[in-house]
Structures are given as structure tokens and as C-alpha cells.
Amino acid sequence: MDPLIIHHVIRHRLSRIETNDFQDKSGCSINGFRSFLFDEGIVENLDDMEKIINNYETRQDYRGCPISVDVRYFCKFPLSDEILRMKNVRFDFPFQSKPIHKLVSPEPHFIEEERDLIENHFSYLGSSSKTEDIEEWKCFEMDNEGHLVSFISYLQTNFHLSNESIEHLSNFPHLRNIKANFYKEQEEDNMTNLSLLSNLSSLSFGYVREYQELVKDLGLFSNLLILHMKNSYNSSNTLFFNPFTKSNI
Secondary structure, X not given: OOOOOOOEEEXXXXXXXXXXXXXXXXOOOHHHHHHHHHHHOOOOOHHHHHHHXXXXXXXXXXXXXXXXXXXXXXXXXXXXXXXXXXXXXXXXXXXXOOXXXXXXXXXXXXXXXXXXXXXXHOHHHHHHOOOOOHHHOOOEEEOOOOOEEEEEOOOOOOOOOOHHHHHHHXXXXXXXXXXXXXXOOOOOOOOOOHHHHOOOOEXXXXXXXXXXXXXXXXXXXXXXXXXXXXXXXXOOOEEEOOOOOOOOO
């Protein structure tokens, strides 16, 4: 077996389990992640590697291993399905017109239950889209099995996190990443049920009036790796990392 594939092996007298997600919580391999970028053709030399790793949009955990990678000026599509299988690293191709799962291959499609949830509760997000196919909307990203894993709404002016939207989002069992747009000052909803999303690995959104109450709720988010928010319209973004998490992105 190719040694580059085996980044961490759990050994036991009765079992041997291969982990190939390039970053696990028992023993990560930063070199393994770098070799993955070369294998995928995302980088071609060490200078390209450094540009990606040191990009201000690339987020790293407390060990220095990337967990959210911003890839710009890349045009060698389609990617391999390995991108969709990765649980610990999230890729973002900001200049592409399609969501990641459509840059990899036409498959998979949303499983029926989750497609129904999207059509029943979030179909309005496609009002500015040129297509009626929800799988073409950049606000939804799925894994290789057709589960919604990322909900990205910061470009949507008709969405904000509220008790109602949180309840709907909590029905997606594999959802791990949410990027929400700015709060509206006139909204009275204080997100009293935010704990329903406590399985999230990444949470990013804008202005929040009830900042202290929100932080109290975030104490329940034991899997959270990235928190990105503003507590005023003029403040700079704040980013927190939890070095003790055992979660996967």
C-alpha cells in the first residue's frame, strides 16, 4: 500500500484500521495533507503550497494543520471525489460558479429526505439563482453520500439565523458548517434554541446584539473548531480555535 495514503494507523491485537482523511485527532500528518494537495494538482511547487497554507483565508488548528482552505485561481476541474470524502478539511474555491460537489462530479445527489427539507424550508434562497436545481446553488454543499454538510448564506439578503431557521437546520444530521449573513438590528429573535446546532464544527456570522447570551450557548458546542463573528458593524472579525475538540470537519 502506498505509504502516502496511510497517515495514521490504529493498531490493536484484533484489528487494524486505516484512516485516510489526512488529519485525524489522534495523530495528524501535515506532510500527508501537503502531499494530497500535490496529488490533486491543486499545487505544483513549494511556492504554490506556501501561498495556500499562508493565505489569510486559510484556517489552521492549534497544531498548524489546515482545517479550512481557500483555493484561488485554480482551473483544473473536475477534482477527485476525495474532496467530498474529507471530514477534517473544508475547501473553498471562491471564484467558481458552482458549489464544490459540482466541481468534483455530477454525483452525488441530495438524498430524498434532505432534498425535501430544503425544498420545504429553504427554497426561497434560490430566488437570485439562474437555475431551479438546488444542487447548483452555492449555498448548499454535500458530502459524497448526498448529505448536506455546509450551509452558506452570507450572500443571501433574505436569510438570517432565527429560532425558526435554526430548528429547520437542526434536522440535517451531517451539517457541520454554517456561514450566515449579518443580523438585522430590527430583529427581535435572540436565537434561544441555538443549542440545537451544537454539533457544528464551524460557525460564522455577522452582527449579533445579544453577544453575551450567544457566548453562553456556545459553551455547549464541544465540537466547534472555528467561530467567526462580529459584535458590532465596525469591529474586526474574531476567530477562535478550540484546541481540545475531538470533532471532524
